[in-house]
Amino acid sequence: MKSHKISYGHQYITDEDIQVVIETLKSDYMTQGPKIAEFERAFADYVGVKYAVAVSNGTAALHISAMALNVQPGDNVIVTPMTFVASANCIRYCGGNVHFCDIDQNTFLMDIDKLQQMLESKPKGFYKGVVFVDFAGYPMQTEKIRCLCDKYGMWMIEDGCHAPGAYYFDSKGDKQIVGSCNYSDVTVFSFHPVKHIATGEGGMITTNDSELYYKLQCYRTHGIAQDRTKLTQDLGGWYYEMQELGYNYRITDLQCALGISQLKRLNWSLERRQQIVERYNQAFADCDFIILPKVASDVYHAYHLYVIQVEDRKALFDYMRSLNIFVQVHYEPVHLMPYYRQFGNKEGDLPIVENYSKHCLTLPIYPTLTEEEQDFVIEKIKEFYKR
Numbered sequence: 001m002k003s004h005k006i007s008y009g010h011q012y013i014t015d016e017d018i019q020v021v022i023e024t025l026k027s028d029y030m031t032q033g034p035k036i037a038e039f040e041r042a043f044a045d046y047v048g049v050k051y052a053v054a055v056s057n058g059t060a061a062l063h064i065s066a067m068a069l070n071v072q073p074g075d076n077v078i079v080t081p082m083t084f085v086a087s088a089n090c091i092r093y094c095g096g097n098v099h100f101c102d103i104d105q106n107t108f109l110m111d112i113d114k115l116q117q118m119l120e121s122k123p124k125g126f127y128k129g130v131v132f133v134d135f136a137g138y139p140m141q142t143e144k145i146r147c148l149c150d151k152y153g154m155w156m157i158e159d160g161c162h163a164p165g166a167y168y169f170d171s172k173g174d175k176q177i178v179g180s181c182n183y184s185d186v187t188v189f190s191f192h193p194v195k196h197i198a199t200g201e202g203g204m205i206t207t208n209d210s211e212l213y214y215k216l217q218c219y220r221t222h223g224i225a226q227d228r229t230k231l232t233q234d235l236g237g238w239y240y241e242m243q244e245l246g247y248n249y250r251i252t253d254l255q256c257a258l259g260i261s262q263l264k265r266l267n268w269s270l271e272r273r274q275q276i277v278e279r280y281n282q283a284f285a286d287c288d289f290i291i292l293p294k295v296a297s298d299v300y301h302a303y304h305l306y307v308i309q310v311e312d313r314k315a316l317f318d319y320m321r322s323l324n325i326f327v328q329v330h331y332e333p334v335h336l337m338p339y340y341r342q343f344g345n346k347e348g349d350l351p352i353v354e355n356y357s358k359h360c361l362t363l364p365i366y367p368t369l370t371e372e373e374q375d376f377v378i379e380k381i382k383e384f385y386k387r
């Protein structure tokens with residue numbers, strides 16, 4: 001039996017990564033130095049967007065995105081329930097009301113038909129915006145959401161924390177990479193160690209809107225004006241103005257040096273994930289006790305997570321954990337969290353996501369997972385269902 005732990009996700013830090021962090025430690029800057037702009041530029045170029053703002057974590061990225069889109073107390077916003085709680089919390093930080101829209105049976109992404117029904121059931125202007133997630137790495141059809149949002153005058157926050165590098169083709173046949181913001185107002189990313197790019201803590205916001213870009217830079221640094229031409233008066237070199245209530249959501253140069261180095265390996269790590277997926281898919285192809293992820297052939301899935309659906313999940317989970325295989329559940333639906341139940345959300349509201357969340361199980365997937373480790377995971381799952 002394997003004694004070492006196999007987790008569902010794991011960062012990969014190379015000697016080169018360590019070297020660049022050491023070099024930054026020896027430089028003049030620990031924070032707010034040149035590595036931040038360099039990381040932002042490299043990331044923006046990778047996804048094909050005009051602007052990128054690096055921040056302290058993905059949750060901070062969501063928070064100041066909601067602020068920059070002017071979410072006000074009482075604003076009604078639609079959010080997917082199949083996500084990490086931060087996707088919804090950013091609306092609550094601004095005092096907005098969160099309304100959940102059920103997911104699609106096959107993709108586990110927000111169901112666009114149900115979104116449309118929700119919009120049609122209220123007067124135009126009732127909902128101000130939507131937060132959707134490229135769940136597990138599956139890129140959302142942002143063009144379709146844009147059509148609806150334009151009709152109803154709504155903004156779009158894309159939570160791309162699972163999906164750097166993922167893409168789909170829009171109706172014109174153009175490749176739409178997550179973060180390119182051709183349809184979304186902003187896209188946010190996280191660089192937590194379980195995500196594709198690890199900087200310890202870290203986050204990024206991308207946008208093509210120069211006004212949003214300016215606001216995001218201010219909110220990241222206490223609401224202090226970041227452009228001297230925008231000062232109400234200029235008393236000289238020392239002078240600065242706090243114009244809005246912002247936060248200290250800055251990232252450090254050390255983290256950005258690591259991020260730049262990690263970004264260089266993103267394509268390689270995405271390919272590794274695809275290989276792991278193919279091996280799982282083949283191994284389970286004729287196991288009728290497992291529902292495998294269904295992915296349209298014309299999308300490139302980033303596979304932050306590899307999620308299967310099974311019966312008897314609790315027992316399988318416990319069995320795998322007893323073998324030191326750290327499978328995980330992504331996620332408990334957000335609308336059923338005790339905090340969100342106080343707003344009237346309850347079991348039965350969103351049948352598809354509730355059913356999915358009772359059967360889903362995330363298997364280990366990360367670039368350095370070995371074939372031997374993966375075979376061990378596969379073997380133990382098959383063994384469990386033979387009993």
Ligand SMILES: *Cc1c(COP(=O)(O)O)cnc(C)c1O
Pocket residue numbers: 057058059060083084086087133159161162189190191192201202203
């Ligand atoms: C990880 C994650 C976040 C939060 O990112 P942090 O960097 O941990 O704050 C938000 N949304 C989704 C979908 C995530 O997976």
